Structure formats: structure tokens, C-alpha cells
Amino acid sequence: MKPNQILCGESASILSTFPANSIDLVVADPPYLGQYRDRRGRTLANDDNPAAILDVYYELYRVLKPDSYCITFYGWIAIADFADAWADAGFRTVGHMVWPKTYASKAGHTAYRHEAAYVLAKGWPRKPEHPISDVQPWEYTGNKLHITQKAVSVIEPLVTAFSQPGDLVLDPFSGSGTTAVAAALNDRDYIGIELEQDYCEIARSRLAGLALDGFSLEAA
Numbered sequence: 001m002k003p004n005q006i007l008c009g010e011s012a013s014i015l016s017t018f019p020a021n022s023i024d025l026v027v028a029d030p031p032y033l034g035q036y037r038d039r040r041g042r043t044l045a046n047d048d049n050p051a052a053i054l055d056v057y058y059e060l061y062r063v064l065k066p067d068s069y070c071i072t073f074y075g076w077i078a079i080a081d082f083a084d085a086w087a088d089a090g091f092r093t094v095g096h097m098v099w100p101k102t103y104a105s106k107a108g109h110t111a112y113r114h115e116a117a118y119v120l121a122k123g124w125p126r127k128p129e130h131p132i133s134d135v136q137p138w139e140y141t142g143n144k145l146h147i148t149q150k151a152v153s154v155i156e157p158l159v160t161a162f163s164q165p166g167d168l169v170l171d172p173f174s175g176s177g178t179t180a181v182a183a184a185l186n187d188r189d190y191i192g193i194e195l196e197q198d199y200c201e202i203a204r205s206r207l208a209g210l211a212l213d214g215f216s217l218e219a220a
Contacts, residue, residue, distance in 0.1 A: 003168055003189035006180065006207070008200040010052070011172040011193045015059035023063045023191075024167035025071075027158055027179045029150060030056070032075020033082075042147040045195050050078070054085035056172050061089040063170070067123040069162040071097075074118060086120055095119030099138040099154060114138075115150075119162075132161045145176035145202050155182040163188055177203025184210055 001018050031047035046052040060070055070091060074082045086093070097117045104111035115138065139151035155178050163169055165187040171179035174192030176199055183190035184207060194200045 001191070003191060004184070004207075006174060006177060006192040006194060006200050006203045008194055008197055010195060011056045012052070012059050014193050015056065015063055015172065018059075018063045020062050021065045022168070023060075023068070023170045024065055025069055025159070025163040025169045025188075026060050026064060026172065027155060027169060027182075028056075028060070028070065028072040028172050029148070029175065029179075030073070030173045032073075033078035034075045036148070038143065038147050044147060050081055053173075054081060057085045057089040057091070060170075060172060061091060061122055064122045067125045068121075069094075069125055070120040070122065071117055071158050071162060072120060073115060076116070086118070091120040091122060093118055094121045095134060097134045097136060099136050101138050101140075103140070115154075117158075125162075128161045130161075132157050145206075146199060149176050150178050152178055152182050152185070155179050156186065159183050159188060160186055174203055175199055177206050181206055181210065 001022060007014050030053045031044040033047060033050055033053060035048050037043050064070060095118070097119065099115040101113045101115070104113050106112045136154070136157060139153045141149045141151045143149045159169055159179070159182045166189070168189045168191065169179065169183040171190070171192045174180065174194035177192055180190040180192045180203060192203055194203060
């Protein structure tokens with residue numbers, strides 16, 4: 001298990017090769033199990049396969065160090081399934097975070113105008129010295145690199161609040177590599193795992209660009 005790389009393949013399978021108690025922080029943005037399709041017709045792999053997503057949390061609990069955090073976004077439509085998987089894996093819920101949007105990403109019985117994540121704990125981690133607000137500002141990326149691409153500015157506060165410089169941050173659903181970029185920009189090591197080869201290459205290209213003098217966070 002080498003740090004600072006993007007691994008391409010099924011997350012649970014790859015994680016099963018990692019040693020136990022080896023990761024300092026998990027930031028996960030899984031498919032929400034809502035069979036989402038965007039305006040361009042793009043879909044997410046495994047968004048219709050609960051086992052492929054939920055089984056990952058058992059491995060996440062195993063590879064996390066004792067007394068550490070897992071920050072995970074989730075789909076409210078499948079919250080019962082997500083919550084059961086987290087609890088069965090051994091996680092405790094210690095916080096909840098919301099990102100209000102100025103636009104609706106979709107409409108059903110209500111207009112969807114926020115993103116949300118749970119703060120899960122393995123054991124009893126030390127509380128952050130300066131806890132961040134559970135209501136955070138949202139920045140829209142335009143989803144240019146990934147169907148559900150989150151901005152570095154959204155993920156960065158999670159990395160800095162719940163880990164320390166030199167820690168190893170894992171994203172088991174890496175997408176276009178935003179968590180890895182946020183970790184690298186803040187003196188953390190990273191490992192990203194992504195199923196789709198095209199997104200693996202996008203993430204690797206973004207991370208390679210961090211070393212270039214002309215790198216811009218707009219590209220992140």
C-alpha cells in the first residue's frame with residue numbers, strides 16, 4: 001500500500017489488500033444509490049448496486065486507525081441502507097454537515113438544494129481543536145470533470161479539520177480526485193480508489209498538475 005496514488009478498480013476488493021489500522025482519515029463521496037442521470041445523460045457506475053457501495057464501509061472501518069474519522073456523503077433516498085451499513089461496520093455517528101445550494105440540482109416532491117454528509121467515528125477520536133461549522137459554503141464546479149464533481153473548497157475544510165499534516169487520507173470513491181487534491185494541497189498523503197478508468201486518468205492528471213507552476217485551483 002503506497003501513498004500518493006490513484007488505484008483503479010472495485011473499492012472493496014482493493015481495500016481488502018490494505019493492512020488494518022493504516023488510514024488516518026476517510027472522506028467518501030459514494031454513488032447515492034438513486035440511479036442518478038444528469039442533463040447530459042451521464043450515469044454513475046454501481047449507482048444501482050447497493051452491495052458494491054455499502055460493503056465498502058466494512059473495509060473502511062477495518063483499515064481506519066483506532067480513534068479516527070470517516071466523513072461520508074450519502075443519498076437520502078437510501079439513508080436507511082447507508083445508516084445500517086455504517087452501524088453494522090462499527091461506526092458511531094458523531095456529526096452531520098450540510099452545504100446549502102443557491103440552485104436546485106433536481107426536483108421531486110421538493111427541490112433538491114443541499115448536499116449533506118455524516119461524520120462517523122471509529123472509536124473515540126480527539127475532537128478538533130477548532131471544530132468547523134456543520135453548515136458549510138457550497139461552490140459549484142459545473143461537473144466538468146465528473147458527473148457529481150465536488151469543489152476542492154468543499155472538501156478542503158474536511159481534510160484540514162479532521163486530520164493532521166503528514167496523515168494519510170483515503171477516498172474510496174475517488175471520482176476525479178478532488179479529495180486527493182485537497183489532501184496534497186494541505187501536506188497530507190492520499191490514496192484514491194476509483195472504478196472507472198477514465199476518471200482514474202483525470203485524477204492522476206490533476207495531481208500531476210499540482211507540481212506545475214501554472215496550476216490553478218479553478219482546474220482542481
